[in-house]
Amino acid sequence: MVFFPFVDAADGIFFEDLQPGQEFTSPGRTVTEADIVIFAGLSGDYNVLHTDAEHMKASIFGERIAHGLLGLSIQQGLAARGEPAAALGLLSGLKWKFKGPIKIGDTVHVFSRIASKKDGPDAGRGLVTVERRLLNQRGEVVQEGESEHLVERRKP
Amino acid sequence: MSGAALAPVRCYFEDVEMHVPLETPGVTLTRAHVVLFAGVTGDTALRDPESVPDLLPLCLSSGLGWRVPRPPLAVLAFMGFEWRFLSALVVGDTIHSVSRTLTKRSMREGGVVIEERRIVNQRGETVQSGKLTLLVARRPAP
Numbered sequence: 001m002v003f004f005p006f007v008d009a010a011d012g013i014f015f016e017d018l019q020p021g022q023e024f025t026s027p028g029r030t031v032t033e034a035d036i037v038i039f040a041g042l043s044g045d046y047n048v049l050h051t052d053a054e055h056m057k058a059s060i061f062g063e064r065i066a067h068g069l070l071g072l073s074i075q076q077g078l079a080a081r082g083e084p085a086a087a088l089g090l091l092s093g094l095k096w097k098f099k100g101p102i103k104i105g106d107t108v109h110v111f112s113r114i115a116s117k118k119d120g121p122d123a124g125r126g127l128v129t130v131e132r133r134l135l136n137q138r139g140e141v142v143q144e145g146e147s148e149h150l151v152e153r154r155k156p
Numbered sequence: 157m158s159g160a161a162l163a164p165v166r167c168y169f170e171d172v173e174m175h176v177p178l179e180t181p182g183v184t185l186t187r188a189h190v191v192l193f194a195g196v197t198g199d200t201a202l203r204d205p206e207s208v209p210d211l212l213p214l215c216l217s218s219g220l221g222w223r224v225p226r227p228p229l230a231v232l233a234f235m236g237f238e239w240r241f242l243s244a245l246v247v248g249d250t251i252h253s254v255s256r257t258l259t260k261r262s263m264r265e266g267g268v269v270i271e272e273r274r275i276v277n278q279r280g281e282t283v284q285s286g287k288l289t290l291l292v293a294r295r296p297a298p
Contacts, residue, residue: 029198038196070196072211094239095239
């Protein structure tokens with residue numbers, strides 16, 4: 001695991017500071033019934049998968065599961081708690097797979113790794129690709145993918 | 157009244173039509189959305205309160221998909237997606253989504269549907285777009 005050096009907020013983290021192979025492990029977060037209810041209310045996605053406990057008893061999951069996009073949103077918040085998130089602010093692309101269910105009471109954390117960096121669409125910014133995995137308390141990958149970020153270069 | 161008569165109507169794999177555009181109603185992005193979403197994600201980084209988090213429009217589009225003149229898709233699982241973030245949104249913008257089915261593939265458990273989706277702002281500009289892969293249930297035997 002690589003620890004990102006403390007950087008003064010006024011300086012920020014720039015494209016030049018990020019290197020392929022740098023890794024980050026986030027804190028954990030327990031996904032609760034309240035998270036699912038709030039996300040259903042916010043998104044308007046009331047699919048029975050997430051809201052009907054009786055219906056889900058008969059499903060392959062046996063109970064309600066979190067929305068896939070709730071897991072992704074929690075992933076994004078966990079990643080922001082320690083990754084050089086200020087630098088990775090502008091998301092330009094995302095490829096994502098939902099591999100397994102997140103159930104009420106599961107505790108998830110993020111493992112991320114800087115995969116590559118290359119020139120961006122203009123001279124002032126570069127493109128950084130980050131591999132991301134969302135794991136549960138048993139170490140199973142429940143979601144994974146990669147994100148592309150436009151990151152400012154240090155001013156000459 | 158029998159239970160069957162109360163069963164909700166669903167759009168099953170067999171009912172999915174290829175290439176037919178489906179346009180949702182709109183939703184105006186508010187500070188309340190931004191604050192609630194920050195609570196859900198736990199992303200506490202200080203940001204411009206007028207800027208809309210990148211993932212919020214996609215999350216809202218999944219709910220908008222339930223507000224179209226078609227029974228809700230019988231989604232068994234959301235398998236994955238690829239997404240491009242083309243331009244930033246701010247509080248006060250109004251978005252809706254336009255989607256169409258690109259491919260259908262039959263499987264034992266149901267069928268895989270690949271949907272193209274665009275998020276469009278109040279000026280008709282596409283601000284985010286991508287492809288979503290969904291596992292959809294077959295129509296149950298009568």
